[in-house]
Amino acid sequence: MIAPTLLTQRATASAILVFLFVSVAQSASSFHPASTTTVTRPAVSGSCIPSERKALLTFKDSFWDRAGRLYSWRGEDCCRWKGVRCDNTTGHVVRLDLRNTDEDDWSNGLILSTSEMSPSIVDLHHLRYLDLSYNDFNFTSIPDFLGSLSNLRYLNLSAANFWGTLPSQLGNLSNLQYLDLAYSELISVRDLSWLMGLPFLSYLDLSTVDLSSERNWVHAVNKLPSLQVLVLSSCGLNNTVSTLSHSNLTHLEVLDLTFNLFSSPLAHNWFWDLTTLKKLFLYDCAWSGPIPDAFGNMSALESIVLHGTDLSGNIPTTMKNLCNLQELDLYDININSSISELMERLPKCSWNKLRKMDLHCANLTGELPTWIGHLASLSYLDLSENMIVGSVPDGTGNLTNLNYLDLSQNSLVGHIPVGIGAFGNLTSLNLGQNSFSGVLAEYHFATLERLEFLDLSSNSLKLDLHEAWIPPFKLKKGYFESCDLGPQFPSWLRWQTDIVVLDISNTSIKDDLPGWFWTVSYNAYELYLSSNQLGGALPEKLELPSMQAMDLSDNYLSGKLPANLTVPNLMTLHLHHNQIGGTIPACLCQLRSLRVINLSYNQLTGEIPQCSVDQFGFSFLVIDMKNNNLSGEFPSFLQNAGWLLFLDLSYNKLSGNVPTWIAQRMPYLEVLILRSNMFCGNLSNQLNKLDQLHFLDVAHNNISGSIYSSIRSLTAMKYSHTSGLEYLHTSWLDDYTGASISMSIKDQELNYTFQSTNNIMLIDMSYNSFTGPIPRELTLLKGLQSLNLSGNQLSGTIPNDIGILRRLESLDLSYNDLVGEIPSSLSDLTFLSCLNLSYNNLSGRIPSGQQLQTLNNLYMYIGNPGLCGLPLSTNCSTNRTNKIVQNEHDDASHDTTYLYISTSAGFVVGLWIVFCTILFKKSWRIAYFQFFDQIYDKIYVQAAVSKAVLIRKFL
Known part of the structure; x- marks a missing residue:
């Protein structure tokens, strides 16, 4: 299946190229005349050629057609079948287009059902156009017999799930003009010399094909004199050449080398002499050095895309010669200059053509120049994260065609000029994550009628917009995080009915959430309103069919959760830190797409809905319901939460036994927090096989049993980092900040987000009813950082080799029945910052050591009368002398007692002997x-x- 990331990578380059140049490639060929689009009965027999019809039917039998795309393949006239086109004069099949138009779902395409594609297709001797892209050829090789289709002008096998080595027989297609093998990451090529057999090839796309073994790829490509478009994105290329003795690429207009690792200076490359180039895509190739002066020689350039490289320095002054420039993408390049200096180096002769300028994260400084209104032709502006200063001379021309401007993530300061509102064609404006300040009023947006994307987030901006103001634009995506939109809820949002993503978190709003907001957001899929002072209640019925992520946390929302919640696509829900009460509605069981839910720090009561196992829970990754008043037993629906990573039910009133199926049904659990409930039962077998668990907190319950069997399988804590299922930590989950973990150490509560706990390893079983010894196997958990077993009924001694836990920072064994001496290895714990051994029956000398002396707290040993040595006042030598004297005194006492007893006995015996003798x-x-x-x-x-x-x- 095609990775979504590859589709995203290609969206900015290759996809555009197909649309721009396929018409060029086809119009220059003879395989797609107008006559092939209008089918009339051929003169030969009133239908298609019988042998070709038979070949097509045999070819069809190679596939499963689950979507019925070839349903029309019946009857005598194959020229009328879907995807088949014939020459209207001869009746021969000249075009076969079986492309799966649903590129995201292979099940709608053809699936190869045999061991290989049927070779019957070679009987289509007049075939000029063949497209089998986005079907599933089930990891079979590209067949050699395709090289026999000598009349082919167009061949598209992209994203078709082929595997193996690319057959060199494709070099026999001497008439081929268009070859697309993109998204074939399982295809490899060791030798491209066969390309020399394609003299008419004008379009070549080998994206994701493995070319890492081809060392002479530049010279092979140089054998294509007709080439206009060359796309070698993500091909594993790691070498290039500086120059070519003679370049045959005199017609090349598009060059895409993105996502390769050349790791070499950009200036030393063979393509700087290609003066015909119009589009140059070189991003994410690990290029280094300055931006080359050679750009000035490529006067035909329309698009320059260099983002994601290691280039540094300002653009060269030679770029003033690029009078056709329409797109400049310097995303993430360390320009390290003021924006005014950068603007002075741009080709002013192209300002009326420039459409896109991306300077995201380019280390720009200073203020936006006041003449910014002269750039009113730009349609996209992104100035975020820069520091723009200075000014541009008069006579700079207009940017009236600009539709995309990104200045985000720079160090720009000052006010945003009023002239920004003059960019009438602007559709995307990104000024986020800078240091802009001041006020934005209606006139800043006066003519931005086409604006669809606006990012002003992470600036110190105040939007002073009249309550009755109707904006000229309809945003699709708006980001205003940390701006000042309050105190009233922004009424201008009422008109943004096209909104799909809205972020107004932390925007100083102190108002009730209006009812109309949910109507406006009906089509939205992301809403972020956290960290305000929003009041009021959620509607009883909430219908958001497209919603995927909703964050209303850290507000003053009250009332109850909606009883009728229709959000079938919802994946993340954050309502934590509000005042929402009532019970959790049963409709929650219908949210089968839900992956992350945080209802913590509210006033929820009652039982967690006991959804049926097959109804709910299978997609969960994060569940956080701490600090409520929830009651009942452990949620049964979690038996179906097989991918769950994080579970926090702490500080509630849940009761009953901890279920026996935790490890079996939630095998990937990393964080388990059941703290401060009323759980009971035994954990003996609950944690078995939880080899990903690295944070366990079951403190303040009534759980019993031994500790040994509860910790022996926690293999994730045996190392200094968790193994984790990194592929589950998707980008949207990494952005999740709602789930937090509290660690109580040294009477201080430390809070961590879910992401930051990935390297925190903790066991807290304090204040339960655990019995038995502390198992020696505990010392196998060498990654452990915090261990709290206090407040139990543990007996025996502290393991002698506890010092093996070198990463241990906190150790609490207080309030147990431990005996014996404190192990001397405890002094080896150089990271230890909190130790509590109080109220046990420990005895002997307290170990010395620099770390233990640093702690120097007698309270961590109190309640153990047999202990001596610092920091206690009891001296171990005095204590020993006193014991010896006491022992001698006890021995003397014993001897005297024996003397008295023997003397008395002798006296009595003697007296009675004399008395009895005298008596008788x-x-x-x-x-x-x-x-x-x-x-x-x-x-x-x-x-x-x-x-x-x-x-x-x-x-």
């Missing part, structure tokens, strides 16, 4: 008491003697 043996009782009487007597006598001695001593 009379002789022992007598002896026992006699023993104590004797002891008493001795003590008494000894005491009396001692007393007498003392008395005598003191006397």
Whole structure:
């Protein structure tokens, strides 16, 4: 199938060439006389030649004709069949046009049903015109037998899904004047020497054909003396030559070498001597150096397209000789000059012919000159992103034919001259993304009756337009972002009934959204009204059949979502940051094209519609419904959201189990945020196979189970960047800024857009009911930047090799039941800026290290009485001595206790032995008491003697 990007690339060049030069190519040939368009019965038999009719029917049998394009191929007179033309004299078929006119849908064309195209076509010996373009030849080769159609003047096989090597037998078509093989990116050519067999060839288009192996392509093309149009866009060319000893291309008028990578100075090329050139397309070829002076020698030039190159510097003064110049495209060239100096170098002799001037992103400076009104013939002006200054001398002539002007993305300053309103033929005016200031009034638009495209965005402009003003133009596309259109809603928009794209975001409007706006926007496919102060309610019934993208975010809209929403083509819907209430209507289930929806930060209530699986959800890429009051269970329609990348249901009142089908039904999920709901259940098997997931936030729920099986398959976090499905991040999705992610780190909430999270890897499972240890497998997620497991019931130790997570910036394991020492590898985390290990049962010395010392916050260790060392006041050496003394004291206490116990036991035992003996043996009782009487007597006598001695001593 033909890539849309290729169609876009060719739109500005090759498509135009077909229309401009096909008539030239055909009028110069003999294969398309007037007689072939009016068919009369041939003199031979009253119908077409039977053998040729048979050949056509056999050729038809090679295809599936699903669209019935060959329905008319019946009956005897093949000259009346659709796509067939005969010579009105001989009856021979001279023209076969089977081109699929629906270039965007191959199903409406012919599809080859056999292994190759039927060779029966070679029986059409008088065939002069053959067009099989935009059909599906199912990756078969271009057949060699086409080289047998010796009378062919016109051959078009473009975009026909051929494959393989281009047959050199095409060089046998010595009468060929027109050859188109464009959009055949699966075709390659190693040798173009066969071109020398086509002396009458005037039109050659090999766009996207692989010519990278052909080193002598310039010399091969130089063998075509009749060539007028040469298109070699996107052919993989990477070499050229500086000069040709002798040029045979004396009739060449159009040269298109776009989208090749020559990576060489533009000045050194063979085509500067081609003074017959009228159109020169050289953009996106990696040319370098200054814009060559040789342009001055090509006086026949009408179009110069150089955008997307590495050229720099102002245009040469020799370009004043280009008196036929109609189109000048210097898009994205570093001119690095004031716009006044640039205008002085333009060929003033061509100002009355100039139709298009594109100076987008050309590093222009200064102010627009006041004489700009003299350029009133220009139909397109783009001055955005420049800084225009200075003035142009008198007598510069008129630009009355100018219809396209682009000055966007430059550094232009000052006011926009009143004379801009004199460009009566202007259809496209782009002044966006500059530094213009001042006021625009009605007279700035006085004669712009043909204006269809207007871009004034990203300037400091105030549009002071009367409420009753009726503009002379009807815009199709209008971009006014960051201009001042308020405070009232611009009433002049009421007359823009042809509008298809309108951007009035951030334009200082403080008014209710008028009802007539939806009538005016009926045919629009893009509306951007965000970041204003628009009030009022959305209509109950909203019918926008062409709408693809609508952004009403960051306003004060209230009321409810439309109960009857007819927007079948809607792909992106942004209503976040408003005051919309009520429930989400069931009509949302009908929006089968919806890819991005953001309803966050509103006042929505009730359940998310439980659309049937086959009814809704298959096309979603982004869903953001955070910060509402939604209730009910996890949305069941997400079972059909097989391409979903981003899901945020946080800060609602959703409940029930986290479903078991998340990984199976949403395998490409990159961001999953269920934070602050009432989900329960187990995540053990929910994240298995989510190898694209790099942002997981299920904090503040009641989810249980172990962590191990929830993180082991998160392979996207094993690297420093996500693998992602980059082809899903299409250009319109890259422009999407509604989905945002909040990360709570160090009591600070950091906000990121969806795009900027592509390299952010986070796991937040805090404040749930997870149990068990922190798995060692967690350290395999080497790309992880933030890990929060706080507020759970985790046990065991912190993995010793946690220091492997070198990109970790935030780690929170607080409020768990973790034990053991803090791993010393934690000091290896040089990016760590937030650490919280508080309120666990950790013990031992806190690891030292430059990064941990930089944090120096005792609160990240509080609640762990067994920890010591800085930044805590508990000294680990003192704490150790105290423990030893305490242990010795405990040992002494234990010994004393044992002594007392043994002594008491011995005393009791001894006492009872003596007591029992005396109690039961009379002789022992007598002896026992006699023993104590004797002891008493001795003590008494000894005491009396001692007393007498003392008395005598003191006397």
